[in-house]
Amino acid sequence: MDVSGLSEHSPEACRARETLDRVAEKWTLMVIALLGERTKRFGELKRECVGISQRMLTVTLRGLERDGFVIRTVHPEIPPRVEYTLTGLGRTMLEAIEPIIVWTAAHGDEIDAARASYDERQEPARTGQAAG
């Protein structure tokens, strides 16, 4: 693997953090991934994003729409029907994130292990002074 060009990325990392910030916005990735399957309605997204509130789904979708990641289509009917579609930009973004999804599936457990190991090394130092 070639990591020799990574030093070039340090300045760019600044800008990339803004991108990461959106995607890490708690529900953004989930919504993008779901819309990656196909166009969906508000209620459908609501059901699939288990635990999300109306407010957060609305806020998330507005942000995605504003950033050009999704298109919001309102069908003038009663009851109202609103559909959300991933744009081309949104799709390329989802593709850019895929490596992280794959990485997490592959290495997520290593993080848990490292964390548990770290905590074991630290916690005794705070609680057990008797273990000299």
Next chain:
Amino acid sequence: MDVSGLSEHSPEACRARETLDRVAEKWTLMVIALLGERTKRFGELKRECVGISQRMLTVTLRGLERDGFVIRTVHPEIPPRVEYTLTGLGRTMLEAIEPIIVWTAAHGDEIDAARASYDERQEPARTGQAAG
């Protein structure tokens, strides 16, 4: 490009968000990218992360160490010298993030444009009722 398997990622997106959350932690990506160049000292990272406080650099590095992304090496000298090195895990993670860095460099401006366009469509609706 193949996006047909994306639906498989919707559940995994949940877990991947935790990963994104770390990386989006404001200074994490910058630190990882800098350590991707080579092993560095605390002070060196501090200088290169323009605007970071001691506290945030320490907190960030502790988190990365805990998650197994960096190794912290204390040299028992006076004055103290502490070096931070990216682990193999950290390196694979950095590679997983690279696409986002590249993506941002390529499409960052489109977001700005989309945002400006959206704001133009929305703001007049709130302020200028005279523009019938």
Next chain:
DNA sequence: CAGGATCCCTGCCGATACTG
């Protein structure tokens, strides 16, 4: 059905001061 408005709590993060 889709979403606007409001209240409130929590945690991130920055500034500052102190230490070995």
Next chain:
DNA sequence: CAGTATCGGCAGGGATCCTG
């Protein structure tokens, strides 16, 4: 040099109620 400890601002995000 490389931290630690404390305080405080502010925004993210959840719960709840109301509407066309």
